[in-house]
Amino acid sequence: GDSVTQMEGPVTLSEEAFLTINCTYTATGYPSLFWYVQYPGEGLQLLLKATKADDKGSNKGFEATYRKETTSFHLEKGSVQVSDSAVYFCALLDDYKLSFGAGTTVTVRA
Amino acid sequence: NAGVTQTPKFQVLKTGQSMTLQCAQDMNHEYMSWYRQDPGMGLRLIHYSVGAGITDQGEVPNGYNVSRSTTEDFPLRLLSAAPSQTSVYFCASSPLRISGSNQPQHFGDGTRLSIL
Numbered sequence: 410g411d412s413v414t415q416m417e418g419p420v421t422l423s424e425e426a427f428l429t430i431n432c433t434y435t436a437t438g439y440p441s442l443f444w445y446v447q448y449p450g451e452g453l454q455l456l457l458k459a460t461k462a463d464d465k466g467s468n469k470g471f472e473a474t475y476r477k478e479t480t481s482f483h484l485e486k487g488s489v490q491v492s493d494s495a496v497y498f499c500a501l502l503d504d505y506k507l508s509f510g511a512g513t514t515v516t517v518r519a
Numbered sequence: 520n521a522g523v524t525q526t527p528k529f530q531v532l533k534t535g536q537s538m539t540l541q542c543a544q545d546m547n548h549e550y551m552s553w554y555r556q557d558p559g560m561g562l563r564l565i566h567y568s569v570g571a572g573i574t575d576q577g578e579v580p581n582g583y584n585v586s587r588s589t590t591e592d593f594p595l596r597l598l599s600a601a602p603s604q605t606s607v608y609f610c611a612s613s614p615l616r617i618s619g620s621n622q623p624q625h626f627g628d629g630t631r632l633s634i635l
Contacts, residue, residue, distance in 0.1 A: 413561075440621070441621035441623075443623055445626075451628060451629075452609060452626040452627055452628040452629050453562075453609065453611075453626040454626070455623045455624075455625075458623050460621065498561060498562070502621045502623070502624075503621070505550055505552075505567065505569060505613075505615070505621075506564060506567070506577070507552070507554075507562075507564065507611070507624055508564075509554075509561035509562045509563075510561050511559055511560055511561045512559075512561050
């Protein structure tokens, strides 16, 4: 079945540092890929998406490229802020079923 | 614009009690689903529905029932609560595919459920 594996955390960074969270997937079909973000005490918010190979999703300075050859969808941000502290989930959507990675907790210190 | 609304936000139950978690969306989405979130495990799909009158099991359906009598509502029922069902529950909705493309799901704020 479909599955998502993402980098384990927690990750602690200083402000303005570069952030990368690795995500790889296994799928039998042609899934769409997403990154969701969960701020403390809140639900999940869609951060960015890519629906086919070589698509690049971007939002709020975050980027991720759908790489079919490496089955990856790594999340990157060039300069993080304290407000980026959250849990980040990589997810795969195929045939209406959403499969999530375990989540990566990111803490950004001033 | 309410989006996906879940009630209650918090609940404590005793083992063996029954309860219904409510989920409503006002976006006319055909697809609705329930997930549970446990530490270190991400979110796991419990049940889902692609339209009124249609439901199906997800990855972890045991101990939970659902029904979809209207497009707007998708309640989740715990018939006999167990401590293993202590979790945070999220409801989500989305349109069905548009032009062949999967659509992202919109999530509610969650229900934090503790079973003693």
